[in-house]
Amino acid sequence: MFVSCRRYIPLIFVFVAWSIATGLGQTVRAADEVPAPPVKHEPVKHEPLRHSQSNGWHVAESRNFRFHHHSQTTLVARLAVLCEDSRTAIRQRWLSTSGTANWSIKCDVYLYPTPAEYQQKTRFPADSWGFADLEIGNGKVWMRKLDLRSDNEARVINVAVHELTHVILADRFAHRQIPRWADEGIALNSEPATRQKDMRGWLAAEIKQGRGFTLHQLLSMQHYPQNKHLGDLFYAQSGSLVEFLLSQNSDSEEGVMRFVESSQRGLDKPLSGITLAKLESEWKAWLLNSQSGSEGGVQLAADRP
Numbered sequence: 001m002f003v004s005c006r007r008y009i010p011l012i013f014v015f016v017a018w019s020i021a022t023g024l025g026q027t028v029r030a031a032d033e034v035p036a037p038p039v040k041h042e043p044v045k046h047e048p049l050r051h052s053q054s055n056g057w058h059v060a061e062s063r064n065f066r067f068h069h070h071s072q073t074t075l076v077a078r079l080a081v082l083c084e085d086s087r088t089a090i091r092q093r094w095l096s097t098s099g100t101a102n103w104s105i106k107c108d109v110y111l112y113p114t115p116a117e118y119q120q121k122t123r124f125p126a127d128s129w130g131f132a133d134l135e136i137g138n139g140k141v142w143m144r145k146l147d148l149r150s151d152n153e154a155r156v157i158n159v160a161v162h163e164l165t166h167v168i169l170a171d172r173f174a175h176r177q178i179p180r181w182a183d184e185g186i187a188l189n190s191e192p193a194t195r196q197k198d199m200r201g202w203l204a205a206e207i208k209q210g211r212g213f214t215l216h217q218l219l220s221m222q223h224y225p226q227n228k229h230l231g232d233l234f235y236a237q238s239g240s241l242v243e244f245l246l247s248q249n250s251d252s253e254e255g256v257m258r259f260v261e262s263s264q265r266g267l268d269k270p271l272s273g274i275t276l277a278k279l280e281s282e283w284k285a286w287l288l289n290s291q292s293g294s295e296g297g298v299q300l301a302a303d304r305p
């Protein structure tokens with residue numbers, strides 16, 4: 001029997017909540033940064049977009065994406081290059097997939113030029129920025145879709161890469177849905193390094209105050225916290241844990257993937273050779289050490305909605 005799993009992955013917390021004081025990234029010592037691994041990939045051949053009309057939308061198709069928009073041709077052209085390039089890079093980095101084989105089912109990308117239209121068509125809050133929608137089952141992804149607000153070009157670029165990471169990870173987790181923490185942690189890792197530094201700094205201050213989830217709670221979480229502060233903690237801890245695992249694994253991304261798959265089989269036995277209690281202790285020490293000397297420079301903007 002076919003089993004489908006439909007996922008709605010909102011970016012409500014990440015891009016609403018994480019409005020950080022400008023210049024903050026410079027307060028974190030360069031020596032403490034965890035550098036993003038180099039991403040090597042074959043150059044993507046960009047073919048001209050194929051244009052058509054459908055159900056009141058302008059449609060522009062690239063090799064793996066179908067963009068539905070309202071005359072935002074310049075933005076679509078930029079997004080098409082970004083999405084195709086990012087797809088290849090993220091697949092090679094996290095799925096060890098070489099080559100540029102096309103998806104048999106393209107990813108539909110809907111661009112809403114106003115928050116009002118986004119809310120009306122998706123039923124998601126107008127102050128969120130986008131989400132990925134997937135159907136998986138029997139080891140296959142049957143539907144890929146991104147719904148994005150397109151009223152802020154810089155933001156839609158960041159949101160698209162984050163959401164695209166969710167779509168790509170589904171290829172490896174098409175039998176069983178990837179754990180929430182890993183899905184978000186890896187997606188955050190695809191974002192600009194400055195955002196990760198901002199989150200790391202805020203999280204370190206929270207952990208010092210005794211707040212935060214235990215790793216057992218974090219790794220067991222089936223649903224997004226509805227409380228805003230807990231949501232912030234969930235995203236920040238997920239991103240930080242992925243960063244930590246990347247820094248610890250000699251085989252890096254593949255090691256993180258094996259850890260994630262090991263966690264799906266249960267949390268009672270050591271994961272990748274380490275108990276959760278020991279991992280939590282080592283992760284906290286790493287997090288707090290990475291932030292020593294940066295106190296006072298980390299704060300959330302007071303005006304976040």
Ligand SMILES: [Zn+2]
Nearest residue numbers: 009010184187
């Ligand atoms: Zn996400």
